[in-house]
Amino acid sequence: MSARTPSAPAQTRTPPPAGRDPHEIRLPWWSVALPAMAFAVLLMLPSGASDAHAATGSPSAVAQVLERIQEVLAHRGA
Template identity: 45%
Template sequence: MPARTHTRPRPVLRGGADSRLPWWALALPTLAFVTLLALLLNPADAHAAAAEPGITHLLERAQRFMTR
């Protein structure tokens, strides 16, 4: 005859201060998304991309490799 195992009940999580996110946990990813979206919409403002021709060349080669 199998022996019964006793399991402990899980504690109920209530909406306390421990379960809430700080304000920056949503604000920082949103800010990063909006910044990258703005650079995509107006690439003329992305001055750092033209400063390193070696990085640009490497990225173009990687893009060509991925599209094959």
């Protein structure tokens, strides 16, 4: 039986740069934004479904949320 020799040298890990946690995981922005947006949409679906059969003229839940965001941003900028 012949001894096997590796065809390529074994690769070694390079140490992480100084000041960084070696166990840190960096995620792209969309990996957090997309699930958050999907959750918000799913959260608004039940309230939007109740407005579908009754046309009372009241603003939808989405419109109310957008109005509230505008109010907060306007108040923050002043």
